[in-house]
Amino acid sequence: MITGLAARYRDYRLFHTDIAAQPSVDPTRIVIAGASAGGLAAALAIRARDTGPVQPILQLLLYPMLDDRPAPTTGPYRVWGPRSNAFAWNSYLHGTAPALAVPARHHDLNALAPAWIAVGTHDILYRQDLDYHHALTAAGTPSTLTTLDGAFHGFDTIAPRTALARRLRAWFYRLSVTSLIGECWRRSGSGDVRIGEF
Template sequence: MTYRHLVDPALAPMLENEFPALSAANLKDFRAALVHQFDAGPSPAIRSEVRVRTRDGGPEVRLIIHTPHGGGSNRPAIFFIHGGGMVLGDAAMGEGIRGALALRHQAVVVSVDYRLAPETPFPGAIEDCFAGLKWLFAHAAELGVDPSRVVLMGESAGGGLAASLAQLARDEGGPRACAQILIYPMLDYRTGSKEDPHPNPVTGEFSWTRANNRFGWEALRGDYVPTDARAGHFSAALGRDLSNLPPAFIATGSLDLFFEEIVEYSRRLCRAGVSVELHSYPGAIHGFNFVPTAWMTESFNRDLHGALSRAFGRGESSSEQKNAW
């Protein structure tokens, strides 16, 4: 049975180009194709790169930095983590979008080029992200960044890594972001498998499918058995304690494979005392915002930039402000 009739007509262009079934055999070719597919042109901001060491002794991690023109101090920052199902993409993907984001919010955007699975299974990717985040805070003064206004932000797999990074930073006593911006985040490794705690037949037919989700998570998991205290660093939904995490903005589509896990994670954050702004766009599938003319993309952009503005405008003058946007 198909649920194509539930997809909003504004997203018809997405249905014309189905996302292929990923496998070990086609992964290399699809990685190359994806970089060209999501080429957003050069960054309109000042672009630079650095490489940082990780604590696990892996290769140095590349960070791409987009800085607004004209210098400045006490600027906000966005630590951005790209998507790609844990197996695709790189930090250079969508550079034009990251640069435009930097200019719009007069923020320094730092994009992390984390190692991909299956070549590097857990905890490689999250360790790369943690190293990048610590570098950003350690170099805040020279970047002109106010460390009290640093936001974690990620899309899809990057959203899941951002959620896990918030947990890891808390657990390890690392730097604390003022907010986490999770765009259709990939949170639960069980989704689409026999262990799926919230199976929904309506979600996941288009764009990112159950089969691709299983492939991505198994590639990341490797030999790791997610039953220890690190489980939430692997798959954010497995985190046992979600208290004392940054306020969250979370966006998804009602037909996204991740819809159920996102709603449940949002509930758990709320129960743990974390402020949550949750948006679900009707008739929207995974990656809907890549159709710029769609009405839900316009709504999403308005909601996203509003959340970023509130996060960046949040002061440190009272305890009440520390628990709200």
């Protein structure tokens, strides 16, 4: 049975073989994205860099789980707390060595696809997402952190009609669907963006 990162990388390679080979698909413009389990997308970007041959041009990571190690918490947190986080990591790793599957445990974050990370200030993952953003930029990988003031984990699915959720979706879709995404990202570079109030 293939689980976790190995299964997702297999699916990613199959996508490249079956879908990206279609005449209407440009294999040099593949974006990987994820929400909450966006940490899996981040791990996939590292795996793709190390083993090839498929290289994404961008990582879109929405409040991603990036570190399996328990973090100091000040809670309480809405929707997603320490117990939920621990259960998710145990289910995902399923015996896999954390050094291979947990993005925050990787020491070499150079030459990865540029990243966009968005996370709320009331999210239990806020600190680890902030730390990962800084680790990427320190390694020379372009990364932009979008801080969502007052937002909790998964707020955009629970309160999708709020102004902040609408702005977040617009931002996400603009980055993911524009045909000029590569050029736009190269011009934007790294940085920090703060939007909101929830």
